[in-house]
Amino acid sequence: MTGTPEQALPPGTREHLMSPVTQAALRIQNSITAGTREYLGMNGFVELQPPLIGPVTDPGCRGAKQVDVDYYGHKYKMMTSVILYKQASLLAFDKIFYVAPNVRLEPLETATTGRHLVEFTQIDVEVARASREDVLDLAQGLLRHVVTYTLRESKMDLAALGRDQDAFTPLLEEDFERMTHQEAVSRLRGLLHGQSADAEIDWQGERIISGQTNRPFFIVDYPKGSRGFTDGESSTEPGVLRNFDLIASDGFGELCSGGERTHEYRRLIERMRETGENPAKYAWYLDLAREGLPPSAGFGMGLERVTRYLAGLDAVWQANAYPKLPGIAAP
Amino acid sequence: MTGTPEQALPPGTREHLMSPVTQAALRIQNSITAGTREYLGMNGFVELQPPLIGPVTDPGCRGAKQVDVDYYGHKYKMMTSVILYKQASLLAFDKIFYVAPNVRLEPLETATTGRHLVEFTQIDVEVARASREDVLDLAQGLLRHVVTYTLRESKMDLAALGRDQDAFTPLLEEDFERMTHQEAVSRLRGLLHGQSADAEIDWQGERIISGQTNRPFFIVDYPKGSRGFTDGESSTEPGVLRNFDLIASDGFGELCSGGERTHEYRRLIERMRETGENPAKYAWYLDLAREGLPPSAGFGMGLERVTRYLAGLDAVWQANAYPKLPGIAAP
Numbered sequence A, B: 001m002t003g004t005p006e007q008a009l010p011p012g013t014r015e016h017l018m019s020p021v022t023q024a025a026l027r028i029q030n031s032i033t034a035g036t037r038e039y040l041g042m043n044g045f046v047e048l049q050p051p052l053i054g055p056v057t058d059p060g061c062r063g064a065k066q067v068d069v070d071y072y073g074h075k076y077k078m079m080t081s082v083i084l085y086k087q088a089s090l091l092a093f094d095k096i097f098y099v100a101p102n103v104r105l106e107p108l109e110t111a112t113t114g115r116h117l118v119e120f121t122q123i124d125v126e127v128a129r130a131s132r133e134d135v136l137d138l139a140q141g142l143l144r145h146v147v148t149y150t151l152r153e154s155k156m157d158l159a160a161l162g163r164d165q166d167a168f169t170p171l172l173e174e175d176f177e178r179m180t181h182q183e184a185v186s187r188l189r190g191l192l193h194g195q196s197a198d199a200e201i202d203w204q205g206e207r208i209i210s211g212q213t214n215r216p217f218f219i220v221d222y223p224k225g226s227r228g229f230t231d232g233e234s235s236t237e238p239g240v241l242r243n244f245d246l247i248a249s250d251g252f253g254e255l256c257s258g259g260e261r262t263h264e265y266r267r268l269i270e271r272m273r274e275t276g277e278n279p280a281k282y283a284w285y286l287d288l289a290r291e292g293l294p295p296s297a298g299f300g301m302g303l304e305r306v307t308r309y310l311a312g313l314d315a316v317w318q319a320n321a322y323p324k325l326p327g328i329a330a331p
Helices: A013-018 A019-040 A081-089 A132-153 A157-160 A165-173 A181-192 A203-210 A265-274 A281-290 A303-311 B013-018 B020-044 B083-089 B132-153 B155-160 B165-173 B181-190 B205-212 B264-276 B280-292 B303-311
Strands: A047-049 A067-071 A074-078 A095-103 A119-128 A177-180 A217-220 A243-247 A254-260 A294-303 B046-048 B068-071 B075-079 B094-103 B119-128 B178-181 B217-220 B244-249 B254-260 B294-300
Touching: A013 A019, A013 B083, A013 B280, A019 A047, A019 A067, A019 A095, A019 A119, A019 A132, A019 A157, A019 A303, A019 B020, A019 B046, A067 A243, A067 B020, A067 B068, A074 A281, A081 A119, A081 A281, A081 A294, A081 B013, A119 A132, A119 A303, A119 B280, A132 A157, A132 A217, A132 A243, A132 A294, A132 A303, A157 A303, A181 A203, A181 A217, A203 A254, A203 B155, A203 B254, A243 A294, A254 A303, A281 B013, A294 A303, B013 B020, B020 B046, B020 B094, B020 B119, B020 B132, B020 B155, B020 B303, B083 B094, B083 B119, B083 B280, B083 B294, B094 B303, B119 B132, B119 B303, B132 B155, B132 B165, B132 B181, B132 B217, B132 B244, B132 B254, B132 B303, B155 B303, B165 B280, B178 B181, B178 B244, B181 B205, B205 B244, B254 B303, B264 B280, B294 B303
Parallel strands: A047 A095, A177 A217, B046 B094, B178 B217
Antiparallel strands: A067 A074, A095 A119, A119 A294, A217 A243, A243 A254, A254 A294, B068 B075, B094 B119, B119 B294, B217 B244, B244 B254, B254 B294
């Protein structure tokens, strides 16, 4: 990564598709999805085909707007993530994943962050009766497997992009560090970044803290109020969420978010009210919760972000054949 | 298949997800996608992640309506198929495929056909400089590989669903027959089905003709007017399209549609005008065609339809975790 993208916005469709950088990035992305399927398959996961629209979608998508669609006279939404479906799918299988496309109308000012796409793909994993610590281990295992797979299968493309394979040695050799949200806030303030103690680590903060290390790491225990109702609250430390982000090394920022889920009907209603969501909208999901959803934990890993990190690209749009950036009309 | 579905519409989400039939069908579907990736990977194809929305989508979706979305003030459509993107993607790679979700607002009367879903997944394949005959062979090879893979990997689930594995012997042993659209029309009229000679074989016709055989077969050479502008017209037989459908045996009907594509700018404009499409809407695609798109052929295979056929299910909704049927509100 050069730090400052040479080209902040994609060129035209023809030039983008014919670029050797795009082609190498898309072949590397193929290794990432293949490695993901191999690892999760070996570990007993069933892959499901993703839904695109529904009566409601993930409420917790930080400042982005949802897309409305008219579904035979019903007001539906395009998925911003399949989180609600992941929880419901555990009624069929204990371990499931989706490679799911999502659409989020991100604010215009994120067009040149190198980290935001309106249309993007998420590797969405959920495990019944798992704790956050179980899925921290799973996310670490998955990323390490995917890196090993990609270093083997996409050697030529990584070399063509000038990606130094030694950059992944610390990732492969040692466990990922785990720090709390509070520690991350202190660290950022020490680096003179004005990070709020009550909110998500902002993307500039993630870039800064990510630039301080040569190995991905976890931030855990986000404060209530910083995330949507699906993130489970600690029963022993009220106000602390049993969630996490996985942050890449070398300035590439967030790769993955997850945690334990709220799953009990009564708690869901409370958390919806606290986060300003109207329970009436979530009828299908709350009906399932009333009759019982398994407790679970899981995560969503951004495919273009992981591709960017592995390929050492400046921007996520380089990892998408038809990139859509906030506010910019594109096919 | 029992012929008349015992249950024409899905039960509630909980019952559907907890049904052993659903669970077996979804595991079989996993074998189908894994077998597809194995076969196409061995044959040099690159898989791309599907776009969901764009300025335009496939015009040729037979009576179904498209879904509008507001994209930063631009009127976009949800994909009804990724056909235009498949052609464009050949600027990057000669052989590509997508496992792509699509949304088509099908007419209400198709809710109980057992063959229509509003949200469904298509295995979308395209090959630069291929002829229709090349992709007929490819579609046959793919289906045979997928059947072999699934018979091996999903033996228990097929048995649990009562699917007779011997049903696939003719498919695996002999090449698929190829008949023209004209021959199919004659055959249907001989069976007292009032099939129009100028139109698509209707779904009732497909079921009838599919019920006459124990091996999938191709219908080729649909008449111009029955399909959208993307289907290429024969240069030696004007009015005849260089396309095909792949029809399953035993009454399961259509699995796959494809053919050679219109790719020259001038011909695209002519064919758009003939089929009542406004070229101005297709600016991004026509810009690429003006500078040159490779000639190509390909096909789209309906994943839920193939799952239904392999699993011997009554209806496609049994092959989807969150089935959406025309006109019926569902998650």
